Amino acid sequence: MRSIVRVGLLGLGMAMLLAGCGDGAEKSNDKQDSKGPLTVAVVNYPLAYFAERIGGDQVEVVFPTPADEDPAFWSPSLETIARYQQADLILLNGASYAKWVPKATLPRRKLVDTSGAFADRFITIEHVVTHAHGPGGDHAHAGTAFTTWLDFSQAILQADAIREALVGLRPEQETLFQEGFAALEKELLDLDRELVAIGKHMDGQPLLASHPVYQYLARRYGLNVHSVMWEPESVPSASQWHEVAQIQVEHPARWMIWEGTPAEESAHRLEGMGVSSLVFAPCMNRPENGDFLSVMLANVAALEALCR
Amino acid sequence: MKDVLYLAWRYLASHRVLTSVLVFAITLILFLPVGLRVLVKQSERELTTRATATPLVLGEKGSPLELALNTLYFAADTPPTMPYAEFERVADSGLALVVPLHTRFRVRNQPIVGTSIDYFDLRGLTLAEGRQLAVLGDCVLGASAARKLAAGVGDHVVSSPENVFDIAGIYPLKMPVVGVLKRSHGPDDDAVFVDLKSAWVIEGLGHGHQDLSRPEAASGVLKREGDTVIANASVLQYNEITPDNSDSFHFHGDLGDFPIQAVIATPHDERASALLQGRYLGDDERIQVIRPLEVMTELLDTILTVQTYVVTAVVVIGLATLSTGVLVIVLSLRLRKREIETMIKIGGSRGRVVAVLTTEIVTVLGLGVLLAAGLTGMTAAFGPALIRILILS
Amino acid sequence: MTRNAAAIRIQNLDFRYRDGAFRLRVPEMQVAAGETLAVIGPSGTGKTTLLNLLAGVVLPDQGSIHVTGAEVTALAENARRAHRIRRIGLVFQEFELISYLDVTDNVLLPYRIDPELKLNAEARARAAELIDQVGLDDKARRRVTQLSQGERQRVAIARALVTGAEVILADEPTGNLDPDNKAKVLDILFAQVRSRGVTLIAVTHDHGLLDRFDRVVSFDGQEVGL
Numbered sequence: 001m002r003s004i005v006r007v008g009l010l011g012l013g014m015a016m017l018l019a020g021c022g023d024g025a026e027k028s029n030d031k032q033d034s035k036g037p038l039t040v041a042v043v044n045y046p047l048a049y050f051a052e053r054i055g056g057d058q059v060e061v062v063f064p065t066p067a068d069e070d071p072a073f074w075s076p077s078l079e080t081i082a083r084y085q086q087a088d089l090i091l092l093n094g095a096s097y098a099k100w101v102p103k104a105t106l107p108r109r110k111l112v113d114t115s116g117a118f119a120d121r122f123i124t125i126e127h128v129v130t131h132a133h134g135p136g137g138d139h140a141h142a143g144t145a146f147t148t149w150l151d152f153s154q155a156i157l158q159a160d161a162i163r164e165a166l167v168g169l170r171p172e173q174e175t176l177f178q179e180g181f182a183a184l185e186k187e188l189l190d191l192d193r194e195l196v197a198i199g200k201h202m203d204g205q206p207l208l209a210s211h212p213v214y215q216y217l218a219r220r221y222g223l224n225v226h227s228v229m230w231e232p233e234s235v236p237s238a239s240q241w242h243e244v245a246q247i248q249v250e251h252p253a254r255w256m257i258w259e260g261t262p263a264e265e266s267a268h269r270l271e272g273m274g275v276s277s278l279v280f281a282p283c284m285n286r287p288e289n290g291d292f293l294s295v296m297l298a299n300v301a302a303l304e305a306l307c308r
Numbered sequence: 309m310k311d312v313l314y315l316a317w318r319y320l321a322s323h324r325v326l327t328s329v330l331v332f333a334i335t336l337i338l339f340l341p342v343g344l345r346v347l348v349k350q351s352e353r354e355l356t357t358r359a360t361a362t363p364l365v366l367g368e369k370g371s372p373l374e375l376a377l378n379t380l381y382f383a384a385d386t387p388p389t390m391p392y393a394e395f396e397r398v399a400d401s402g403l404a405l406v407v408p409l410h411t412r413f414r415v416r417n418q419p420i421v422g423t424s425i426d427y428f429d430l431r432g433l434t435l436a437e438g439r440q441l442a443v444l445g446d447c448v449l450g451a452s453a454a455r456k457l458a459a460g461v462g463d464h465v466v467s468s469p470e471n472v473f474d475i476a477g478i479y480p481l482k483m484p485v486v487g488v489l490k491r492s493h494g495p496d497d498d499a500v501f502v503d504l505k506s507a508w509v510i511e512g513l514g515h516g517h518q519d520l521s522r523p524e525a526a527s528g529v530l531k532r533e534g535d536t537v538i539a540n541a542s543v544l545q546y547n548e549i550t551p552d553n554s555d556s557f558h559f560h561g562d563l564g565d566f567p568i569q570a571v572i573a574t575p576h577d578e579r580a581s582a583l584l585q586g587r588y589l590g591d592d593e594r595i596q597v598i599r600p601l602e603v604m605t606e607l608l609d610t611i612l613t614v615q616t617y618v619v620t621a622v623v624v625i626g627l628a629t630l631s632t633g634v635l636v637i638v639l640s641l642r643l644r645k646r647e648i649e650t651m652i653k654i655g656g657s658r659g660r661v662v663a664v665l666t667t668e669i670v671t672v673l674g675l676g677v678l679l680a681a682g683l684t685g686m687t688a689a690f691g692p693a694l695i696r697i698l699i700l701s
Numbered sequence: 702m703t704r705n706a707a708a709i710r711i712q713n714l715d716f717r718y719r720d721g722a723f724r725l726r727v728p729e730m731q732v733a734a735g736e737t738l739a740v741i742g743p744s745g746t747g748k749t750t751l752l753n754l755l756a757g758v759v760l761p762d763q764g765s766i767h768v769t770g771a772e773v774t775a776l777a778e779n780a781r782r783a784h785r786i787r788r789i790g791l792v793f794q795e796f797e798l799i800s801y802l803d804v805t806d807n808v809l810l811p812y813r814i815d816p817e818l819k820l821n822a823e824a825r826a827r828a829a830e831l832i833d834q835v836g837l838d839d840k841a842r843r844r845v846t847q848l849s850q851g852e853r854q855r856v857a858i859a860r861a862l863v864t865g866a867e868v869i870l871a872d873e874p875t876g877n878l879d880p881d882n883k884a885k886v887l888d889i890l891f892a893q894v895r896s897r898g899v900t901l902i903a904v905t906h907d908h909g910l911l912d913r914f915d916r917v918v919s920f921d922g923q924e925v926g927l
Binding site: 311314660661 | 756758779782783784785786787789790791793797799800801802806810811812813814815816820860861
Binding site for chain 2: 075078081102103104105106109116
């Protein structure tokens with residue numbers, strides 16, 4: 001009898017249910033939810049400055065463009081792109097700034113287009129190369145002026161977009177961010193007010209610009225600017241001098257605005273043409289000395305000198 | 309115990325055909341309803357898990373099931389496209405995290421999924437080797453795709469033309485494999501992931517070519533009119549995006565008009581979900597918003613209905629088979645009456661004899677149970693793949 | 702012949718089938734240890750019934766049966782069974798081997814169907830010896846279905862002796878054999894019982910074999926006397 005029971009148990013002890021392999025998918029290794037500083041990656045120095053002013057010690061700004069590169073045309077390495085991908089926030093200037101961004105894969109949810117609020121007021125650059133091929137017909141590579149922060153009312157909007165994004169990630173720090181923004185806004189408003197006054201005083205006086213980066217400055221503050229394609233450190237060619245001479249016929253400027261300190265020869269020759277030089281640095285990259293505010297104050301002071 | 313097993317085994321071994329038939333019948337009786345139940349449970353899990361992780365999907369108005377299947381499983385039949393501007397519209401609304409999907413193309417039999425890097429976080433996909441997508445042209449392979457395409461980090465894959473006579477200009481794009489994902493036991497394992505813009509390049513909406521202003525491209529220039537350069541068809545277009553030529557790649561037209569197949573939206577909360585769905589309720593809306601879980605649940609209900617009928621039929625057949633099996637055993641015992649009587653007569657213990665006979669029956673049952681369990685296990689293991697083949701093909 | 706102690710003793714045996722159609726009465730019967738006894742008589746006279754009673758397969762309505770010192774009629778069913786498998790070997794006309802077992806397994810069958818008998822090395826050695834003695838050592842692992850009828854009966858004889866039986870009850874042991882095999886099987890049976898001092902009671906219809914036995918009992922009615 002015992003043997004029957006034993007045999008029965010042995011036979012009936014088979015388990016029917018075998019679980020499936022189960023779902024072995026591994027879950028995302030999302031960044032640990034840490035209360036350390038937010039990593040904020042930016043594409044130019046003005047955004048870095050705004051983020052630092054607004055975020056304070058709640059942010060760690062990542063601005064990997066080398067100091068001697070133009071952030072608008074710089075191409076990051078793959079490792080640098082990975083740094084951008086891993087940031088908590090990626091601040092874009094908008095207006096087609098940073099030519100590398102459209103060709104890179106960045107997480108949409110982390111992107112902040114700081115100039116989205118005034119995208120309908122971007123300035124389109126004329127005289128770009130168009131071409132046609134195939135059945136599609138003509139199409140142009142549209143150019144958009146991208147130094148949006150030189151219109152300080154726009155700079156305030158960009159700073160506000162940064163504030164909003166930071167509050168979205170750290171709502172408990174809203175007061176801190178608001179305070180940082182308020183202080184920055186006041187300074188930007190002061191700059192804006194001064195330049196409005198300068199613009200009024202200039203009253204449409206013709207100006208030359210060494211490079212087409214002052215479109216928003218000109219529009220906002222009523223400056224009558226005609227741009228050429230010169231570099232501060234390079235002496236213009238004969239054709240470039242000739243171009244300026246031609247421009248002067250219809251546009252008799254007495255000042256040329258430079259992005260940086262011009263070559264002595266360039267400045268001297270311009271003087272000979274009755275054109276003085278002044279520097280209004282767009283400050284796209286981190287300055288050697290000072291910061292965004294000190295550079296802009298110096299810019300405003302340089303323009304102010306025209307009014308005396 | 310040993311002796312009982314020995315005698316039982318000797319009997320079963322010497323009657324292989326009878327034993328096999330009985331084991332087979334028991335296996336079927338047990339496996340069919342259980343295996344079916346496991347398969348249906350797998351179906352339920354397969355169809356609902358992924359759907360649950362995909363709260364809302366936006367797509368061009370049409371079949372919700374087709375949209376759901378294409379979004380969740382990259383099914384071959386591509387639903388109509390919608391403009392990329394719709395994705396931007398939802399993204400800008402701030403109501404949800406959004407991920408675009410472009411699923412038109414393939415690398416051989418593996419779907420090319422043009423998407424954003426957020427997709428990987430949405431699905432919890434992590435890298436087994438290599439790196440994430442970084443620049444235009446990069447591709448990251450799912451674990452199975454890497455195996456089927458025999459490609460790994462450092463290799464290249466080429467997008468397949470849609471048809472043999474694809475002379476209209478959708479050029480195959482050669483893409484470097486920069487990463488391979490860990491196995492996720494889902495449809496993502498079969499995919500070739502690219503940035504959405506790379507998918508548009510494959511579609512011919514973006515391209516790179518020689519700089520027409522340079523002397524080397526002179527033969528490609530038809531004429532120049534001021535700042536406008538008109539090129540002829542001989543201008544060299546690149547079929548691979550490299551660090552050297554990536555700057556030349558550009559898109560013509562408004563990106564907002566470019567096609568995508570679907571947008572996956574994860575609303576921030578219920579209110580956001582309601583608001584988002586509310587936007588697309590109008591009859592004149594070109595866009596539909598579906599909840600994949602609802603669509604898949606409907607599909608499941610159909611499967612479950614079928615299951616009920618099948619299980620009923622299987623149970624009835626099973627009972628008949630079981631009755632036949634019992635009859636076979638009873639008749640077999642009757643035929644062995646003399647053998648049993650002999651054992652008793654020469655002094656064998658009745659209990660022992662019964663134990664031997666019981667062991668024979670239990671062994672047959674046990675083998676049937678074991679086989680059924682094995683088949684059930686295999687069903688559980690291969691169920692998801694089978695479901696995908698059955699439902700999605 | 703020297704009469705040893707009685708291996709079998711029957712007293713006042715009265716057995717009736719349930720329907721009352723058949724009745725066997727044995728007032729007195731003794732078989733000495735080592736004696737060979739032939740039981741003859743017409744069909745239906747109770748010869749096989751006697752063997753069943755001696756084996757303890759059935760119990761009489763009255764009387765006592767002693768086999769190898771044990772009062773079989775006083776034992777419970779399991780004790781009778783145990784006594785039977787240890788002390789008594791049965792040989793049947795139809796051999797009654799297990800078709801799906803080989804020669805060795807058939808001989809060892811008693812060890813597998815009794816929970817108390819241990820199938821140990823000693824048992825295996827005894828089985829091997831018996832298989833050899835009945836002339837089947839070269840067919841020890843052959844299925845019994847592959848043997849001739851004479852060979853099968855030899856296997857049955859070995860099975861009957863493997864547990865050390867003191868009594869062999871044979872019911873028409875040569876009934877299904879041709880004359881050649883009959884003689885061979887009987888030679889082997891008698892050689893085994895004589896060499897081991899085993900008591901043999903064989904029911905037979907074959908009068909040509911009677912001179913081999915020590916004694917012959919004839920069942921010609923329902924009452925047998927010895």
